[in-house]
Amino acid sequence: MTDNPTASTTVPDRDRNAEGRPENARPRDRFGAPLPRDARNELVDRVEPEDVCTSVEQAHDTAADLFDQRRFFEAHEFFEWAWKGPVTPDEERTFYKGMAQLAVGYTHTQRGNARGAASLLQRGIDHVAPFAPTHAGVDVERAIEDARRFAALVKAEGPSADLAFPSFPRA
Numbered sequence: 045m046t047d048n049p050t051a052s053t054t055v056p057d058r059d060r061n062a063e064g065r066p067e068n069a070r071p072r073d074r075f076g077a078p079l080p081r082d083a084r085n086e087l088v089d090r091v092e093p094e095d096v097c098t099s100v101e102q103a104h105d106t107a108a109d110l111f112d113q114r115r116f117f118e119a120h121e122f123f124e125w126a127w128k129g130p131v132t133p134d135e136e137r138t139f140y141k142g143m144a145q146l147a148v149g150y151t152h153t154q155r156g157n158a159r160g161a162a163s164l165l166q167r168g169i170d171h172v173a174p175f176a177p178t179h180a181g182v183d184v185e186r187a188i189e190d191a192r193r194f195a196a197l198v199k200a201e202g203p204s205a206d207l208a209f210p211s212f213p214r215a
Contacts, residue, residue, distance in 0.1 A: 061189065062123060072117075090118055100126045111147060111212040116154065120147035139179055142171025146191055153198055154205040161198050165191045178215040186213040 052144035053176035072090070097103045108123035125139035126160055146168035156191055169188050176184040197207060 061177060088193075092121075097122070097125055097129070098131070098138070100129065100132050103129070107143070107147070108212040108214065109194075114150075114209055116147045116150040116209075120151060122142050123147055136180070138171050139175050142168045142173075143182070143187075144168075145171060146187060149191065150194070150209055153194070153203045153207060153209075156203045158198050158203040161203055163194050165195045168211075181215050183213040184215045 048163075057060075078118050095196070103122045103126040107119040107126070110116075110119035110122065121146035123140050127137050127144050132140065145164045149161050149164035149168055152158075152164055170188060172184050175182075176188065178184055188211060194207075194210060201207065
């Protein structure tokens with residue numbers, strides 16, 4: 045008998061997709077954090093990017109709208125689809141990776157995680173900075189300024205869903 049249990053024995057009821065990859069079908073709170081299986085799902089309007097997107101532009105536009113609604117977790121998912129998706133040109137992947145990280149940095153703030161917020165906002169800044177001043181309809185310089193200002197606000201006041209979050213930095 046082995047001392048190293050397999051994933052199927054350590055997480056026997058883990059959700060898996062048709063390809064056998066782990067997925068999390070648990071309900072989520074309004075900021076995207078998983079809840080217990082018997083909890084009420086607070087993201088009832090959530091859609092999966094792969095179910096509605098056929099282009100990077102469509103994912104980008106949806107993410108921008110979600111961002112303006114302070115639905116950063118969902119915006120992050122659409123930017124992540126653009127970053128990792130099958131239709132994204134390789135030269136655009138770093139930009140969308142950075143946009144996803146900025147959105148998830150704001151998500152961490154909503155969830156009360158100052159350290160995660162600071163880390164992801166900085167990583168996002170690092171990835172989008174080479175695309176300044178503007179790229180793909182985004183005012184990259186403003187995105188960077190907003191993220192820096194917001195990280196300082198979180199450091200001074202602490203993370204909270206009640207902070208004044210920036211709007212999407214459209215060019």
